[in-house]
Amino acid sequence: MADAHTASETHGEQDSIVLSKFLLTAAGSDGADPDRIAREAGLPGWALTEDEVMIPARVTMRVWELVERALGTPDSPVSIAGWYDLGALGLFDYLFANARTLGEAFESSTRYLHFVTTNGRLATVSEDEQETTFSFHYREGEPRQMELAEQFAMAVLCSRARGVTGEPVHPLHVGFAQSAPRHHATLVEALGAERGIDFGQARGSVTFRTADLCRPIPAADPRLAAILRRYAELLPPPPGADxxxxxxxxxxxxxxxxxxxxxxxxxxxxxxxxxxxxxxxxxxxxxxxxxxxxxxxxxxxxxxxxxxxxxxxxxxxxxxxxxxxxxxxxxxxxxx
Incomplete structure (x- = not known):
């Protein structure tokens, strides 16, 4: 995976185009004009016809800013996360969905996040018999852009946990680096953290019961999982277009x-x-x-x-x- 980080350091952080395409589709479903957002963000027309190319992360961050403006609501990340279906992020999602347990699924996300973004960082920061905490943050972006993107990432992380296990798995706690917004009841409800949400943290984080991470993923296909892992190990990060x-x-x-x-x-x-x-x-x-x-x-x-x-x-x-x-x-x- 070192090659992915080397490339990002040389050419700047990058995101898979599938992320922007998902955001535009979801925003359009909520009443925004996706074509206008794409133009204003500077999304190149060729990229929107592709699935396997990377674009500068600053463009994706700009999409977030424009989506919030178009929807006119500070809850836009939660609204867009509601449109998320497992598989929307391609190989990254299928690796997650075919892990044996929820814990292995999260491990897959930390290992293969570069297929979606080199701008985001997901890592296990603490683990014991009771609780396991993951940190998540973005490296590049304007403050408000990163706040929106981080809220979405956390909401999707939690919905994926419920989706693959088919169980009401909720985090114990979620932390955000941003200051507390004036209204965040919708975000609290979407995340369902049992001990609530804290703001102004050193870094974004989400904590689950370690026992929940041992939950099996009923629909996982072990043979398919093995094939996907071998493929992912051989596959370079999605290329920047020539x-x-x-x-x-x-x-x-x-x-x-x-x-x-x-x-x-x-x-x-x-x-x-x-x-x-x-x-x-x-x-x-x-x-x-x-x-x-x-x-x-x-x-x-x-x-x-x-x-x-x-x-x-x-x-x-x-x-x-x-x-x-x-x-x-x-x-x-x-x-x-």
């Missing part, structure tokens, strides 16, 4: 929309203008060269399919008039 491939895809999409400007493409890739220019330079190319190549690809496709008059195609490709496109086409022909 930036060059995604760059070309987003540039083509911007051309189709008539918005092929450097700033627009950088925004869709969730990066800055300067960073995009630097990455292109590192690859031995420039924005102008890539724009020209994308225009050529699109013009070639139009010629092959017989679509678009020259005047319409010129406008779509961002040329000021058809003569500019014709000059470019003559140059492309000469270049072979």
């Amino acid at each position: 930036w060059r491939e995604k760059f070309e895809r987003e540039l083509d999409a911007c051309l189709a929309e008539g918005t092929a400007a450097l700033d627009h493409v950088a925004q869709r890739l969730v990066t800055s203008r300067r960073t995009l220019q630097r990455r292109l330079a590192d690859a031995g190319t420039t924005w102008r060269a890539e724009l020209d190549a994308a225009r050529r690809r699109r013009a070639d496709r139009a010629r092959r399919t017989g679509g678009h008059a020259t005047s319409a195609l010129a406008g779509q490709l961002g040329y000021s008039d058809p003569r500019s496109l014709r000059r470019a086409m003559r140059r492309w022909t000469a270049e072979g």
